[in-house]
Amino acid sequence: MMLNRSRTVAIAAVALAAALVSCGVPPDPSREQPALETAVADALPALKAAGIGKIHAWSDRSEQPVQVTSAGGPVYFPYPQGLPLARFALHADADRIRVYSDDYDPADHDRYVEALRRVIAQALRLAGDNNARLETREKASR
Numbered sequence: 001m002m003l004n005r006s007r008t009v010a011i012a013a014v015a016l017a018a019a020l021v022s023c024g025v026p027p028d029p030s031r032e033q034p035a036l037e038t039a040v041a042d043a044l045p046a047l048k049a050a051g052i053g054k055i056h057a058w059s060d061r062s063e064q065p066v067q068v069t070s071a072g073g074p075v076y077f078p079y080p081q082g083l084p085l086a087r088f089a090l091h092a093d094a095d096r097i098r099v100y101s102d103d104y105d106p107a108d109h110d111r112y113v114e115a116l117r118r119v120i121a122q123a124l125r126l127a128g129d130n131n132a133r134l135e136t137r138e139k140a141s142r
Contacts, residue, residue, distance in 0.1 A: 029100040036099040047092040055090040086115035
């Protein structure tokens with residue numbers, strides 16, 4: 001009886017792993033988009049202050065979360081509801097923002113800028129909240 005249960009659990013684990021692998025994460029976009037970089041360049045000081053280095057919204061499905069890499073660790077949140085999908089990767093370097101997107105079309109520039117601004121705003125809020133929690137936890141452990 002115990003052997004059957006272990007075998008069932010093992011089969012379920014393998015099936016789950018296979019399902020997750022098949023969903024996969026699309027590769028990061030590789031084409032740099034200077035027009036988008038210029039449009040959101042004013043966000044660089046806030047991104048640096050929040051410790052945000054990267055923001056990735058790479059899915060073609062709205063249920064795939066946006067990933068933020070920050071000094072306080074990774075932060076994930078849902079893509080903004082009601083906003084058409086815009087696939088991009090934003091990298092905040094020391095001196096500039098780089099935006100990559102393989103499906104950016106200049107005819108959809110405004111849609112991409114709106115998506116970038118809304119995602120950046122949410123990333124700043126959540127990274128700020130996360131950083132505050134980490135600081136509070138660090139102070140409490142002293």
